[in-house]
Amino acid sequence: MKRKSFYTIIAALIAFTSNVWADTNKLTAADGWTKITSVPTSSDIGNNYYVFVDATRDLMLGTAKGVHQNTKWYSLGVYYQTSVEPVSANINGKVWTLESQGDGFALRNLEYSALCFQTEGAGAWMFDTNDVPNPNPWTQVNLIYADGTWTLQNGKYGGSNYIGPWDNVIENGAECAANKTGNNVGKFYIYAISRAQFKQNLLDNASDSNPVAFDAGNRTGWTEEGSGGNNNTSYGGGCEIWQRSSFNIHQDLTIPNGKYKVSLQMAGTSGAGKVYDTSNGTTKEAASSDAAGTDFQSTILSMIQDRTYGQTITDEITVSNGSLTIGMKCETTDQWINFDNFKLYCTGLDLSAYVSQLSDLVDECNDFIASDVVPTACENAISSAITTYNQSYETAKEYSTAIVALTAVLDTYQNDTELQNAYAAYKTMRTNVQGLENTSTYKYTDPGTAKSTFDAAISAANTAVEAATTASAINTQTANIRAALYQ
Secondary structure (H helix, E strand, C coil): CHHHHHHHHHHHHHHHHCCCCCCCCCCCHHHCCEECCCCCCHHHHHHEEEEEEECCCCEEEEEEECCCCCCCCCCEEEEEEECCCCCCCCCCCCCEEEEEECCEEEEEECCCCCCCEEEECCEEEEEEECCCCCCCHHHCEEEEEECCEEEEEECCCCCCCEEEECCCCCCCCCEEEEEECHHHCCCEEEEEEEHHHHHHHHHHCCCCCCCEEEECCCCCCCEEECCCEEECCCCCCCEEEECCCCEEEEEEEECCCEEEEEEEEEEECCCCEEEEEEECCEEEEEECCCCCCCCHHHHHHHHHHCCCCCEEECCCEEECCCEEEEEEEECCCCCEEEEEEEEEEEEEECCHHHHHHHHHHHHHHHHHHHCCCCCHHHHHHHHHHHHHHCCCCCCHHHHHHHHHHHHHHHHHHHCCHHHHHHHHHHHHHHHHHHHHHCCCCCCCCCHHHHHHHHHHHHHHHHHHHHCCCCHHHHHHHHHHHHHHHCC
16 A cells, blocks of 8 residues: 555656746846737737747747658748747747737748748648748637646637647657647747847847848838839749849838848849948949849749858948948849848947947046045955956947946945945044054053054054955954054
């Protein structure tokens, strides 16, 4: 009976640990991430990006080539993948947008935003990118919140059809299906971040050694000049122009000052198309490569399959007025160009304001040290912080981190008026008693021994005070001198 009870307890413990909730530490409030607990509004989805974190493992939903799903080489499936911090890792494949569809949402991945994820007529298990660039009933996903976690229901098939692991095992690299039921239904936390904050985080981490890319291929905001264009909404929404001159498609961007490049995938007539960017009267451009194309569909599909196929990138341009125009143009006749996938790369923000701010902060620190209002140990702590943080950095994030850290050290002592008052009181008292012992009105009972003892007490107190970093430590030494004075 006892043995049976023991095994029953062990089985219960195993069952419990298999359902332990987990989370991730990659998405912090300090970086702007918030865990949501209510269905996003239309305003929310227009302003936010989202990340789906498995509630039982530190895994996120990302994308990869489908294995069980649609096996077309340009299709992507949804996978459980190791959690990352999307900005510092420069991995946007874990970041999603939500778009309204019926009474639910359509999911689009930020890394490959041309197509929505969808289920298909072949069966409710399908959930991948196929041929739907805009939300429709096949793309609908219903977000359902209960007991602290979210489930993602297949909105087309409804009922007991949810996103979860295809093989019913949640692990890194597990592909998802959209027909899971019961204990195999995936449970998630959903984190949101404003698009503006996410982009700012990316920009703050940009440098020559770590350029960050923004998908500039949205279907809105473009101005088209000239004729002969075709925007085929299938196969990722690629564009085609043929046998025309003076074709130009462009958009104006308002962006932080810094260094940028723009890239575009182009295939067709070699050298006919030019991707360009213009800022403050300066233009940088690059001509289409020798990537061959046979027809519109196959060429665009080649671009989807290989994001380096036909990719052309401009030289770096410096933006100093917050304005940048990007586009693609053809200035010759009888050309045929397919193009897709505009990307804007930032290779670093204008850091002059950060450099100036750090320099001013260092000057403030040195002025505070020179004022001699805190003990030597405090001054040394500030000097050490200056040595640590007064460096040249590559990114705005690094400058911001250094400025915040150095400010915190300075504020620790600059704002501690109790410490400063105790230090001032100690120095005044020390001066007074040293003056008193040298006057004829103060007599030692045993002048030689007493004066030697008192001087030693002052010396010990001075050493302790200059090593102090708190008011209480200083006040202790002030009391010690008073005691020594009246011995």
